[in-house]
Amino acid sequence: MQNKDILINILRFIILILLQVFILNNINFLGFINPYLYIFFILIFPFNGNKALLIFLSFLLGLSIDFFGDSGGIHAAASVFIAYIRPAFLKFSFGVSYEHDSIKLGNSDFIKRFIYITLMVITHHVILFSLEIFNTDHILLILKSTLFSSIFSVVLLVTTMSLFSRKS
Amino acid sequence: MQQILFFFIRNKNFLLFCVLFLVSIGLTIQSHSYHKNKFITSANFLSGGLYSFKSNFTDYFNLRTENNQLIEENLRMREQLEFFKKNSFLTEVDSSSILSKYYYTPARVINNSFSKTKNKITIDEGSKKNIELDMGVITSKGIVGIINNTSKNYATIQSILNTNSQINAKLKSTDHFGSLVWDTNDPNIVQLEEIPRLAPLVIGDTIVTGGRSTIFPEGILIGTIKGFKLLADESSYTLNIQLFNDMTNLNHVYIIQNKEREEIKLVEEGDTDAE
Numbered sequence: 001m002q003n004k005d006i007l008i009n010i011l012r013f014i015i016l017i018l019l020q021v022f023i024l025n026n027i028n029f030l031g032f033i034n035p036y037l038y039i040f041f042i043l044i045f046p047f048n049g050n051k052a053l054l055i056f057l058s059f060l061l062g063l064s065i066d067f068f069g070d071s072g073g074i075h076a077a078a079s080v081f082i083a084y085i086r087p088a089f090l091k092f093s094f095g096v097s098y099e100h101d102s103i104k105l106g107n108s109d110f111i112k113r114f115i116y117i118t119l120m121v122i123t124h125h126v127i128l129f130s131l132e133i134f135n136t137d138h139i140l141l142i143l144k145s146t147l148f149s150s151i152f153s154v155v156l157l158v159t160t161m162s163l164f165s166r167k168s
Numbered sequence: 169m170q171q172i173l174f175f176f177i178r179n180k181n182f183l184l185f186c187v188l189f190l191v192s193i194g195l196t197i198q199s200h201s202y203h204k205n206k207f208i209t210s211a212n213f214l215s216g217g218l219y220s221f222k223s224n225f226t227d228y229f230n231l232r233t234e235n236n237q238l239i240e241e242n243l244r245m246r247e248q249l250e251f252f253k254k255n256s257f258l259t260e261v262d263s264s265s266i267l268s269k270y271y272y273t274p275a276r277v278i279n280n281s282f283s284k285t286k287n288k289i290t291i292d293e294g295s296k297k298n299i300e301l302d303m304g305v306i307t308s309k310g311i312v313g314i315i316n317n318t319s320k321n322y323a324t325i326q327s328i329l330n331t332n333s334q335i336n337a338k339l340k341s342t343d344h345f346g347s348l349v350w351d352t353n354d355p356n357i358v359q360l361e362e363i364p365r366l367a368p369l370v371i372g373d374t375i376v377t378g379g380r381s382t383i384f385p386e387g388i389l390i391g392t393i394k395g396f397k398l399l400a401d402e403s404s405y406t407l408n409i410q411l412f413n414d415m416t417n418l419n420h421v422y423i424i425q426n427k428e429r430e431e432i433k434l435v436e437e438g439d440t441d442a443e
Contacts, residue, residue, distance in 0.1 A: 070281075
């Protein structure tokens with residue numbers, strides 16, 4: 001990573017946390033549905049970047065959200081998990097050679113991009129809500145929250161990605 | 169030796185993932201047990217500061233409703249005062265006899281959540297103003313929750329909208345006790361469990377705090393009965409309670425400090441030692 005990339009990633013990290021904590025956590029659409037946009041950072045972290053660094057940064061990202069939300073370690077756990085599993089999902093949606101082809105998310109196939117985002121979001125949300133509710137009696141509530149929040153998050157992430165991706 | 173080193177280097181991502189994931193799970197489990205959540209709390213310098221900075225702006229949007237609430241509370245208190253004046257034979261009240269065993273400290277809500285299953289509220293007063301764990305928090309309309317974390321300038325409240333909360337409450341008219349819990353469905357409706365079958369229930373009756381703990385004084389308002397159903401084994405009722413408070417819109421709260429709490433605790437602890 002070059003200096004410029006590092007700076008952009010740091011800025012993105014901070015802005016996403018502030019956006020999540022002060023605006024998106026207060027949407028409460030239909031009483032309980034909130035989008036989780038902060039995983040945008042994990043989604044578009046450079047594909048050939050250091051994997052250990054990404055896992056560690058995801059932990060910090062999730063933990064910061066937890067600090068603001070008084071939620072123990074649920075966001076940290078979910079973020080670390082999707083950061084670790086990301087290469088598998090990339091391989092699944094973009095093919096084996098994603099690392100060498102220097103694919104940019106911005107100019108990749110819409111369908112491939114959509115599959116990648118959906119996989120990441122659903123995995124993240126399942127872990128997040130299972131840990132938050134932490135009770136097998138409420139399994140229906142877990143599924144309901146996961147489904148609705150996932151739809152909201154995916155729509156927001158796809159839109160954000162098309163807005164902010166650099167066309168090259 | 170070299171083999172082991174190679175193993176670590178080859179699997180460093182997996183090991184790092186395992187360690188961080190286990191740490192997060194540990195923090196999560198800790199946060200599920202009341203009072204153990206010491207590390208991850210918004211009652212710290214950074215998030216508390218940012219939240220109070222934010223609410224400095226957003227508070228202006230609620231000024232009108234806040235004013236109306238204050239006027240309503242003043243009105244109610246004036247009426248009560250007149251009532252007491254009329255019924256009291258003392259022409260001059262001795263100020264030392266007015267002092268009750270409860271102190272009230274005002275505070276401002278700087279962050280409020282109600283859409284999760286374990287909701288917390290952050291306020292902008294902390295141990296500097298002698299706010300401690302296990303103190304009750306109310307508004308002019310009814311109960312809000314219990315303090316469960318403090319720092320120097322901030323504190324977090326475990327809201328009654330939290331599946332870990334259990335608060336002693338009773339019917340105002342008949343003194344039948346039960347415990348107040350939340351089933352996560354609606355932020356303005358809570359449940360009162362274990363009300364005996366013999367209790368005469370009327371929809372619209374008032375529910376107040378029971379006073380069987382040192383946290384809340386007896387008779388703090390909670391809400392009204394919205395509906396009730398008998399449990400399957402017909403032993404007790406579960407009531408739906410419509411809260412007086414709008415938990416989605418909290419601004420100013422009062423923290424209740426019980427002056428005799430230390431003494432009561434001391435006695436209770438002495439009790440268990442003697443067993």
